[in-house]
Amino acid sequence: MCRLTIPASIDAAPASARPLLEAVNKQIGSVPNLFRLVASSPAALEGYLGMSGALAKGSLPAQTRERIALAVAQINDCGYCLSAHSYMGKNLAKLSDAEIAANRHGGSLDPKADAAVRFAAKVIRERGHVSDADVQAVRMAGYDDAQIVEIVQHVALNTWTNYVNSVAQTEIDFPVAQALAA
Secondary structure (H helix, E strand, O other): OOOOOOOOOOOOOOHHHHHHHHHHHHHHOOOOHHHHHHOOOHHHHHHHHHHHHHHHOOOOOHHHHHHHHHHHHHHOOOHHHHHHHHHHHHHOOOOOHHHHHHHHOOOOOOHHHHHHHHHHHHHHHOOOOOOHHHHHHHHHOOOOHHHHHHHHHHHHHHHHHHHHHHHHOOOOOOOOOOOOOO
16 A cells, blocks of 8 residues: 555646646556656656656667666666566567566666666666776767766666655556566
8 A cells, every 4th residue: 555645536636736647648648656646746746757858858768768767676676666667668668578687687688788777777786986997888888978977867767766656655557577586
């Protein structure tokens, strides 16, 4: 059971959050629990959607963004985000089951994406205190400074959603991601 209130519908959300939730509904065809939960603070919802929208216009491909989200959710042990990004990774980004598993293990089957996911995982584990060698490795894979900044921003945004869902114990409204095999 969720520890924070999730409005049952768009109409039950605060008035200033309703247009934002309508936009989510129009874009993806539903309003997942995370969005309705965050709508309790229209400012937080606006910030989340704004950051997400801005990053979607960045230079990282959608597949790499999903790969990073999966690694972050796994490291942060967020069942909601693991389930959501496993679903989106498979159905929207068209990632294979093997790729999703690799992402959850902090890597990728794609050599360039592997560098980004490994770097993202290192940023989380080291709380941003990565080494010169870590930065050099992601650069050597072909990422420029702007893309490195975007990787860090994706880590931060996904960590925020992980934390919100963990604090709230948000009910998962996606197919539940299975635990990784040891």
